[in-house]
Amino acid sequence: MRFYVPTDIYVEKNCVKNHAKDLLAIGKRALVMTGRSSAAANGSLIDVTEVLKAGEIPFQIFNEVEENPSTDTVGKALQIARDFNADYVIGIGGGSAIDAAKAVALLLSNPDLHADELHKVPQNPLDHVPVVAVPTTCGTGSEVTPVAIITNRKINLKKSIPHVIFPTLALVDGKYLASAKKTLIVNTAVDALAHMVESILNVKSNTLNRMCPEYGLKLWGEYKDTLLSDSDVDESLYEKLMFTSTIAGMSIAQTSTAVPHGMSYDLTLHAGVPHGPAVGYFLAAYTEVCAKFVPQDVAKILSLLQLQNIGEFYEMLRHLIGTCTVTRQMRDNFAAAMKVNHSKLDLVPGSITAKDIDYIYEKSLVVE
Numbered sequence: 367m368r369f370y371v372p373t374d375i376y377v378e379k380n381c382v383k384n385h386a387k388d389l390l391a392i393g394k395r396a397l398v399m400t401g402r403s404s405a406a407a408n409g410s411l412i413d414v415t416e417v418l419k420a421g422e423i424p425f426q427i428f429n430e431v432e433e434n435p436s437t438d439t440v441g442k443a444l445q446i447a448r449d450f451n452a453d454y455v456i457g458i459g460g461g462s463a464i465d466a467a468k469a470v471a472l473l474l475s476n477p478d479l480h481a482d483e484l485h486k487v488p489q490n491p492l493d494h495v496p497v498v499a500v501p502t503t504c505g506t507g508s509e510v511t512p513v514a515i516i517t518n519r520k521i522n523l524k525k526s527i528p529h530v531i532f533p534t535l536a537l538v539d540g541k542y543l544a545s546a547k548k549t550l551i552v553n554t555a556v557d558a559l560a561h562m563v564e565s566i567l568n569v570k571s572n573t574l575n576r577m578c579p580e581y582g583l584k585l586w587g588e589y590k591d592t593l594l595s596d597s598d599v600d601e602s603l604y605e606k607l608m609f610t611s612t613i614a615g616m617s618i619a620q621t622s623t624a625v626p627h628g629m630s631y632d633l634t635l636h637a638g639v640p641h642g643p644a645v646g647y648f649l650a651a652y653t654e655v656c657a658k659f660v661p662q663d664v665a666k667i668l669s670l671l672q673l674q675n676i677g678e679f680y681e682m683l684r685h686l687i688g689t690c691t692v693t694r695q696m697r698d699n700f701a702a703a704m705k706v707n708h709s710k711l712d713l714v715p716g717s718i719t720a721k722d723i724d725y726i727y728e729k730s731l732v733v734e
């Protein structure tokens with residue numbers, strides 16, 4: 367058994383300021399990558415740039431990372447990083463900004479590699495310049511995973527790139543959730559939930575790496591009623607939400623995500639569904655199918671979430687993210703692609719059949 371997360375992780379209020387020294391020690395010139403507005407609105411960008419200014423670290427901001435970052439965006443940021451001679455990359459935001467920062471960090475160290483070639487499997491592991499991650503949503507976990515999900519729009523492919531890029535430093539502060547809408551908090555919390563469930567319902571799950579998802583699911587179960595209620599999320603829960611998301615990231619760093627994530631990418635790419643709900647639509651049906659193989663694990667997950675049975679799991683997710691409608695053609699195409707997606711199917715803790723996959727799609731998506 368092995369547990370491996372080489373990232374230096376701090377989870378606390380005012381984390382960026384408290385650990386300014388760590389942030390400044392990583393490099394000499396920083397590229398700061400964010401989305402268009404949220405990092406400015408939630409205070410994370412100003413926290414980071416104040417530290418960089420005080421430490422006299424020159425920096426350049428690239429604030430054009432979109433949801434589902436593309437190879438084109440990565441290429442654009444890379445050019446700016448090269449022109450600026452950046453020797454480390456700071457990603458501030460949700461998974462998109464952090465994943466794009468990882469891709470730029472890889473390309474900066476590998477001048478022969480083009481952004482459009484990021485999905486090609488390398489012959490040998492590739493180096494990268496250091497990455498600092500400052501998450502501002504409570505779902506991605508990218509601050510502690512080696513994974514970067516990048517979309518190549520030229521070939522309609524949304525997938526993790528096959529490179530190991532753990533951030534050197536993760537600065538996790540729940541206060542950045544204060545300006546987030548409830549829908550964003552719910553959607554990203556569902557993503558974190560999926561990371562933990564898929565980490566347990568996974569052939570790579572073992573007693574060592576299970577510590578993370580089991581503890582995280584317990585926390586999730588404790589605040590699930592707040593997510594389900596109509597009221598706003600109380601400030602006192604921000605750190606717990608963010609902490610769970612980081613724990614969920616540590617979970618998939620050991621096992622990787624499983625079938626629901628594999629199914630979600632087509633839904634996002636072809637139907638524009640945000641990542642959290644796209645994963646969440648498949649989660650209960652995947653859990654139900656896995657109950658045939660590992661009933662005791664499913665029972666444990668439900669008990670940690672304070673749910674009585676799988677029916678309550680379906681109901682909870684439906685309440686949180688609603689339903690998703692697609693055409694029959696889309697659903698058939700998605701199912702056909704999933705049936706040959708062995709990178710995810712091989713992680714199922716049992717012999718999943720084509721019939722099981724069809725069942726998951728039938729239970730998870732509404733056909734118009």
Ligand SMILES: [Fe+2]
Binds near residue numbers: 506561627641645
């Ligand atoms: Fe995810």
